[in-house]
Amino acid sequence: MKLLNRVVQLICYVFLLISSEAFSQQIKGIVKNDINQPLESVYVYNLSSKAHAHTSESGVFILEKTKTGDSLKIGLLGYQTKIIKLTPDYNLDNVEIILQEKIFKLDEMIVEEQVNALSTISRLDLSTNPVNSSQDVLRKVPGLFIGQHAGGGKAEQIFLRGFDIDHGTDISISVDGMPVNMVSHAHGQGYADLHFLIPETVNKIDFGKGPYYAKEGDFTTAGYVDFSTKDYLKNSEVTFGVGQFNTFRTLGMIDLLGNEKIRMLLLQLNI
Structure with a gap:
């Protein structure tokens, strides 16, 4: 009987330990500057x-393996590094951290090429x-x-550097790293139909001429x-357009992440 009681006590202890670990291993919060x-x-x-995380574009973060009593180090280039201790006063489901700006030093910066000015068409050109x-x-x-012969319903004819590329045979086209060219198609090898791409979602266009790019x-x-598309929408948008030959076009783009509460909810649901 005593052995049975000890086994029950041990099982209860392990269960409580696991439960406490499960319910105290994660915090959610937001990082802002001094102007909110x-x-x-x-x-x-x-x-x-030693767990770490980074904030999203809305300043929200979720940090695993963290509980009351732990110390957090928060930092960003151009802001003073902050160390806080998670006392019982903190609500671990909604931690708000304010960082103060500072003058950053030159050795804190890493300069690297992000945009090739000779071959990249930026958002300004598209606007x-x-x-x-x-x-x-x-x-x-x-x-x-480009030209569309014999009516619509298919990819346009492309011409570049003296090449009649047909519908994509001699040009590599990709969207966010995804190849558009079809390696096997009845209309021609490399057939590339871009009609699935919404032009308003394009952020920048990188290009190169000639057969010099093995990658x-x-x-x-x-x-x-x-083509590189946008990571998020600044505003919701609904447009209507009409043209000749009874043509019309409608577009609707909804910014579901514009509301801060919705962003927090989606992040918590891992959506």
């Missing part, structure tokens, strides 16, 4: 468990010269021409075009 703006890419480091269709974004590449694949005979 959320800060992105702030690192949050647990000095006790000042908007496009009307997804295939029209190809016209942004200098020296590239872009074996379709890069005349060149390559790589």
